[in-house]
Amino acid sequence: MPMITEEGRLRRGRGTGEGKDYKPWLENREVNSMGTASEVIDYKTGRQVHLLSQGEVYWYYLLRWRDDVTDIREQFPLELEMTVEISRKLGFRHPYNEKTRMTTDMLITKTDGTYEAYSVKTDKSVLDNARNIEKLYIEKLYWDSLQIPFHIVYKSDVNWTLVKNIMDVTACYDDGCVYDAYSALRHKIAHKEIIVDMESRLLDYKAIIENMRNGGIRWLN
Structure with missing residues (x-):
């Protein structure tokens, strides 16, 4: 499939909508996920959900099962200007480049109208890599600035x-x-x-x- 540019994603309304109308910023066929990407159907809305790893699949089902969760938006785009500013202040290199948006694995909407953001990793060994910590810290500070709780969860912790x-x-x-x-x-x-x-x-x-x-x-x- 031809590469889709940032501008192309914006034109297609990626990262917008809610419930059955949500369009993820990234789709499975657009990323190299070494065969672990999955497309599941949201059993409440009928929407095709694009999950980039087995861990994301597991956590999607766990979060969707919660009574206080009304919606899950996967591969949710972060505002580029904000993440660039955060990375510059920290002295970190912005992921990819300063023209490419970061995404959060899942942004959930709760019954009380609040949100929570989730980054899904395989296990805690991801924190042994300094660059991984930098990227996660940029992501955390982004959501902190919006007063939205940010969680790192692990496939290895799943029941x-x-x-x-x-x-x-x-x-x-x-x-x-x-x-x-x-x-x-x-x-x-x-x-x-x-x-x-x-x-x-x-x-x-x-x-x-x-x-x-x-x-x-x-x-x-």
Whole structure:
């Protein structure tokens, strides 16, 4: 695919919109992510989400599952003039060059109207590299200037069992995916109409159904 310039991204409205109308600044096909990029569908809006690493996929599902999160905007562009000014004040070289925007992996919108910014890294060894620390510090000071909390999170800290369960139940988020007792159960868990332990083990739907029936709940029949 031909390289898209900064000006081209601006003309296409990249980095604008919310919910189903959001357009990420970067798309998977435009970056070299060594085969780890993924496109997932936001199960609440139907929008294609562009995630550049496996860690971003895991954290997308964890953040989307939170009750206080209403929207996630991935590959969110930072104002170039601000990051250039920050990097100059710090005496750091601006990432790429002073004509290329930095991005934050995910900017979430919360139910109270506030925001949080997230940078997703593989593990804490990223902090062993001085240049990585410089770039993260520029990103942190940018969000600090806007009074928006900035978090660095790690793939290595993810509870894989919880992520796998979220992925599995949200695959049945839409009504049209319900076709039997098991998919109906996954649908209700995805909508949090039924609360189960998602963190300690992979969900055993057959066992859950049996427990519910033994307790006199018959909606699955």
